[in-house]
Amino acid sequence: MGIEFRGVTKKYPDGTVAVDDLNLTIEDGTITVFVGPSGCGKTTSLRMINRMVEPTSGTILLDGADVRDSDAALLRRGIGYVIQHAGLFPHRTVLSNVATVPLLSGWDKRKARERAAELLETVGLPAELGKRYPAQLSGGQQQRVGVARALAADSPVLLMDEPFSAVDPVVREGLQDELLRLQSQLGKTIVFVTHDIDEAVRLGDKVAVLRVGGRLAQYGTPADVLRHPVDDFVAGFVGKDRGYRGLSFLSAGDVLVEDVPTVRVGGAPGESADWRLAVNDEGEPRGWLPPSSTVDGELSESDLVAGGSLYQQGTPIRGALDAALSSPASLGVVVDADGKAIGVVTARQVLDVIENHPQGVTR
Amino acid sequence: MIGEIVDWFTSSANWQGADGVPTRVLQHLGYVLLALVLASVIAVPIGLYVGHTGRGGVLLVGSGNVIRALPTLGLVTFLFLLFTDSDVAAIIGLVVLAIPPILAGTYAGLQAVDRAVVDAAEGMGMRGGQRLWQIEVPIALPLVLGGVRNAVLQLVATAAVAAYVGLGGLGRYLLDGLAILDYGEVAAGAILTALLAIVLDIVLATIQRALVPRGVRLAEAGTKKEVEA
Numbered sequence: 001m002g003i004e005f006r007g008v009t010k011k012y013p014d015g016t017v018a019v020d021d022l023n024l025t026i027e028d029g030t031i032t033v034f035v036g037p038s039g040c041g042k043t044t045s046l047r048m049i050n051r052m053v054e055p056t057s058g059t060i061l062l063d064g065a066d067v068r069d070s071d072a073a074l075l076r077r078g079i080g081y082v083i084q085h086a087g088l089f090p091h092r093t094v095l096s097n098v099a100t101v102p103l104l105s106g107w108d109k110r111k112a113r114e115r116a117a118e119l120l121e122t123v124g125l126p127a128e129l130g131k132r133y134p135a136q137l138s139g140g141q142q143q144r145v146g147v148a149r150a151l152a153a154d155s156p157v158l159l160m161d162e163p164f165s166a167v168d169p170v171v172r173e174g175l176q177d178e179l180l181r182l183q184s185q186l187g188k189t190i191v192f193v194t195h196d197i198d199e200a201v202r203l204g205d206k207v208a209v210l211r212v213g214g215r216l217a218q219y220g221t222p223a224d225v226l227r228h229p230v231d232d233f234v235a236g237f238v239g240k241d242r243g244y245r246g247l248s249f250l251s252a253g254d255v256l257v258e259d260v261p262t263v264r265v266g267g268a269p270g271e272s273a274d275w276r277l278a279v280n281d282e283g284e285p286r287g288w289l290p291p292s293s294t295v296d297g298e299l300s301e302s303d304l305v306a307g308g309s310l311y312q313q314g315t316p317i318r319g320a321l322d323a324a325l326s327s328p329a330s331l332g333v334v335v336d337a338d339g340k341a342i343g344v345v346t347a348r349q350v351l352d353v354i355e356n357h358p359q360g361v362t363r
Numbered sequence: 364m365i366g367e368i369v370d371w372f373t374s375s376a377n378w379q380g381a382d383g384v385p386t387r388v389l390q391h392l393g394y395v396l397l398a399l400v401l402a403s404v405i406a407v408p409i410g411l412y413v414g415h416t417g418r419g420g421v422l423l424v425g426s427g428n429v430i431r432a433l434p435t436l437g438l439v440t441f442l443f444l445l446f447t448d449s450d451v452a453a454i455i456g457l458v459v460l461a462i463p464p465i466l467a468g469t470y471a472g473l474q475a476v477d478r479a480v481v482d483a484a485e486g487m488g489m490r491g492g493q494r495l496w497q498i499e500v501p502i503a504l505p506l507v508l509g510g511v512r513n514a515v516l517q518l519v520a521t522a523a524v525a526a527y528v529g530l531g532g533l534g535r536y537l538l539d540g541l542a543i544l545d546y547g548e549v550a551a552g553a554i555l556t557a558l559l560a561i562v563l564d565i566v567l568a569t570i571q572r573a574l575v576p577r578g579v580r581l582a583e584a585g586t587k588k589e590v591e592a
């Protein structure tokens with residue numbers, strides 16, 4: 001279900017222009033991220049889709065129909081809505097929170113609760129959490145419940161207003177991964193608001209950069225916005241290390257993976273003048289054994305130097321570069337989809353691939 | 364003094380008839396409950412309306428303060444001169460007295476509901492009435508009932524003073540005792556009034572515990588990790 005903004009303007013009685021003549025088409029089944037500094041009208045634009053805010057002029061079409069032609073409450077029941085701090089109803093259990101929209105739409109109670117239980121599983125929460133109250137959940141869990149609640153109506157459109165900005169960075173990353181995984185299964189039309197360009201680039205199929213005063217500065221794929229910012233504002237907003245971040249969109253398919261000497265944790269390592277990669281019985285990397293180290297008897301994990309980040313084969317080249325740069329041996333460990341070490345790459349090799357890339361990465 | 368109080372309480376004559384303790388307690392209770400119900404019928408809907416729509420908040424707080432500033436005894440005396448009926452005058456005075464705390468509690472309760480929760484309710488597609496009754500009122504209950512408890516305490520105390528215009532209830536012991544300088548009776552009246560206030564507050568606290576949803580209590584207590592452990 002596509003969404004189209006046609007000349008949409010929102011002006012407040014005090015003269016503030018929150019959104020200024022926004023023209024934008026959001027494609028069906030994609031994640032579109034509205035990103036920009038505070039005061040750029042990104043949240044206002046989002047809230048006009050489900051009529052939480054009414055535009056001063058212009059039209060918003062949802063699947064070709066003007067949103068103002070439908071009853072506001074009915075329209076909202078058909079659009080998933082996730083907000084910052086989740087906004088869960090504190091007096092209702094997690095399960096009834098998730099069942100909110102089905103119950104509003106007149107579903108039978110049992111069916112609504114079954115659907116809610118199903119959705120808890122979908123967002124990766126254990127079923128027994130359903131009986132708890134929001135105050136008994138962590139911030140990350142509350143946010144997942146918020147997502148489950150928005151999915152309950154099974155609406156094709158999902159609006160997400162800075163849903164992950166109030167949780168800590170580690171949890172946020174988990175939630176982002178989860179959202180991408182969900183999206184690959186569900187294929188919804190998601191409009192996502194954030195002030196964090198990294199989040200925008202990570203999640204968005206398309207990114208709309210808005211500037212203060214509610215004007216659209218640039219609309220394109222994340223790679224496009226990073227590589228070819230249209231002006232200084234966008235260039236400044238996407239940040240100094242946009243060249244590095246652009247590597248997130250470059251495949252590392254061509255990087256040559258080299259063999260590396262390995263030792264097994266629990267085995268007898270012997271001696272060597274080279275860095276050796278320690279693996280466990282499953283072949284997963286556990287750390288590095290420095291050159292000329294002497295180990296009496298069996299190799300244990302306490303003999304090892306902690307490894308750097310791991311690069312999973314087939315993912316963007318940014319990870320390969322990071323693996324090489326963060327490795328104590330200057331060798332980035334490459335793993336397969338099961339986490340088994342299959343070899344190493346050097347930063348030099350990765351840079352060669354980047355330099356030879358026809359599109360260039362940093363323009 | 365203590366002896367006089369003990370004598371008063373142990374005298375069987377004081378426990379029987381129209382001027383006996385049971386009758387006076389019931390009378391007193393009757394005034395308090397009647398005034399409470401009337402005040403709630405007026406104050407709760409106004410508080411809900413203003414709290415839900417956010418319209419008229421300044422007016423509400425202002426008029427609440429004006430009513431609070433009225434000297435209740437003066438008001439009751441004035442109403443008595445107007446109606447020449449002590450019951451009517453006293454009840455109206457008590458209702459006027461009980462309105463501000465209930466109004467303030469209801470309004471404050473609705474105002475205190477987390478903006479994100481209200482926003483989510485609206486964004487889920489709840490209509491105004493659904494949002495009010497399913498979301499705002501349950502969450503606001505602790506403060507609404509807090510206002511009611513406040514009102515009850517003031518009613519119990521002031522209903523005793525209203526004996527001045529000829530009202531029955533526990534205030535009779537205070538005024539009649541004072542008239543004949545029977546300080547045992549005066550003290551007994553004061554003790555009974557205080558006891559009634561305490562008992563009513565305990566009853567209301569119990570009702571409050573039963574009515575306030577568990578999730579709201581948990582949120583208030585901030586027991587985030589407790590249950591997970």
